[in-house]
Amino acid sequence: MPPLPATRRLTIATVACLTAATGVWVSTGTASAGTVSGALYRDPNTAVARWVAANPGDSRVGVIRDKVASQPASRWLSSFNLGTVQAEVSTYVSAANSAGQIPALTLYGIPNRDCGGASAGGAPDLATYQTWIGNISRGLGGSTVLIMLEPDSIALQTCLSASEKTARDQALRTATQTLKAANANAKVYLDAGHSTWNSAGDQAGRLVAAGVANADGFYTNVSNFNPTNSEAAYGRSILSSLSGQGVNGKRQVIDTSRNGGASGDWCGDDNTDRRIGQYPTTNTGDANIDAYLWVKPPGEADGCRYAAGSFQPDLAYSLASSAPNPPTTPPTTVPTTTPTTPPTTPPTTPPTTTPTTPPTTAPAGACSATYQTASVWQGGFQGMVTVKAGSAAITGWTVTWPLGSGQSITQIWNGELVSGAPTVTVRNVSWNGALASNATAQFGFLANGTASTPAITCTSR
Known part of the structure; x- marks a missing residue:
């Protein structure tokens, strides 16, 4: 699991802490208002689940088990391996389908990801990237699956030349079309950064260039800790701008994994003020929002104090200890x-x-x-x-x-x-x-x- 890129240090604004009274952690309890309904899949083999099973005597295990490991989170495909990714996706999606639940995947393999920063890596070139996408598409099955396509690929393009931006936009359009052609029930969402990064008008223009018309919508807040209401307002502004450009019918997904309190420096590894946000659900009560997801799994490091993507129980405990129970x-x-x-x-x-x-x-x-x-x-x-x-x-x-x-x-x-x-x-x-x-x-x-x-x-x- 990749960290938050260091480039985001200049883009993060201070936001107010949220409490349960704001509704951040409390499900609306209404029927699904977006285009997705059903229970999200909780993978029993996540890093946090494995840690809980291996450390029954740890004093932190009860909090981490009940408030983190008990919740569904997105599975990241970030290790570029053409030979095994289809089987990995098929196994994961099949397990979710057998449980009658909806799997969520985050695809993170585009060339020059994170502009070569802390999360550098991915495919060696765009042609190989499309082969990777094709292998993923063949493992999706036919049931509903939520796909977050390439975090930071649209909001963060400062290292790309004009021609490289055009090539990336085309790659994202092609990837979206490939995924949706393979599974008509796949919901594909593109990167829209977050509410304290690019303006809504700028981000909407970038989304249009990257082919959001072919996607189901966009996701926000994977690279930040902004309050849910701020992200929802930002999403509405993007939707309005998209409509002005002739693109309608799109929906938003908001990452609520670490936005229950935010202040201090940018890196989640060092920040003890952050908290888990609203528990994952498709019951958003908002017609513009398909889901509140835990895209960035709580407890997985950003790469400052610890190796990027490694599960750290002290981080998970800090995020969850003062948060309410589900x-x-x-x-x-x-x-x-x-x-x-x-x-x-x-x-x-x-x-x-x-x-x-x-x-x-x-x-x-x-x-x-x-x-x-x-x-x-x-x-x-x-x-x-x-x-x-x-x-x-x-x-x-x-x-x-x-x-x-x-x-x-x-x-x-x-x-x-x-x-x-x-x-x-x-x-x-x-x-x-x-x-x-x-x-x-x-x-x-x-x-x-x-x-x-x-x-x-x-x-x-």
């Missing part, structure tokens, strides 16, 4: 569409038979789970699941149920989504797994589709 209460935003069927309506037909001797308690050491539809709106619903320990204490629980036709999980809180389809599997998070006898825990989720009452089961540890 959402632990149901969303408070009420759907704008009135539920078609009140969730409290009882079944119109009672069961044809009733148990002759229903158990009064769950077996010792076991657990039970009950489901309730909390709210319903056009195209989606909110469900709540209550887990109860049996007559003996348990140390953890796992709940499963078959996903109904047309349903997909888009968000979950107070639980870890292990699998989203065809069977939903949710297990406890660190703070609600251990239950005393007859004690309860509750988790909730948002889903697309029509609400139904599933056959739900619970197993304990």
Whole structure:
């Protein structure tokens, strides 16, 4: 994973710290407002996940596990290897598809990337670069995948001559077309820098030159720590400028991985004031924004104090220690569409038979789970699941149920989504797994589709 280029030192402005009260960390709870909906893929083999597994006794592990490793982040393709990249992409995308979740990829291999700075590298020439892109495209499959194409390739061009800029723009246009031709469901976003770099008008012109008309939109804030509301305003200005140039229908992606607080020097390796920002989601509640992503994985170094791209637990802990946990209460935003069927309506037909001797308690050491539809709106619903320990204490629980036709999980809180389809599997998070006898825990989720009452089961540890 590459660092932030040193060239960005002159472009970063001081921004105010954000708190949970600003809404930065709190999901809107609404149905997806952009063009993407569904749960983002959490890769179980990230650097942070491997560190957590290898260091169970570390005093920092609980915070890093629950606030960083538990979240989906983009997979970077930054090591230029023509021979293995197709298999790497195919394996990653297939795992996400099997989980019923949306993978995110960041492609970082264009020649002369970072203008030869701290993140120098990439393909030796543009012809080889297109071969690399072609190999990546053949591993994408046919389901939705989010692609952040070449960070800094458009916002940072100070080292390029006029002819080199033209060649790079053509390379990005061709790459976008290749990726989308290979997978019609691929969402490709181009580099738009951030709100304290180029002006919106300048950046929009650069995007047009690089072929944003062929892409799904643009992403911002990968190379900075600006507040989400500042990036959203910047995105709206870019969209307005694009419209003035005849390019419409595009969307924004915002990197929120480290923008929960920002001040001090440019390098994340040295800055102890930064915090993780809003947790990744496609439920943005903003029609202009397709997703809040963790493009730059929290805890991976920028290359100042540590090797660029290496995972550093002290960085991850600093980012996460004072941040709130992932959402632990149901969303408070009420759907704008009135539920078609009140969730409290009882079944119109009672069961044809009733148990002759229903158990009064769950077996010792076991657990039970009950489901309730909390709210319903056009195209989606909110469900709540209550887990109860049996007559003996348990140390953890796992709940499963078959996903109904047309349903997909888009968000979950107070639980870890292990699998989203065809069977939903949710297990406890660190703070609600251990239950005393007859004690309860509750988790909730948002889903697309029509609400139904599933056959739900619970197993304990």
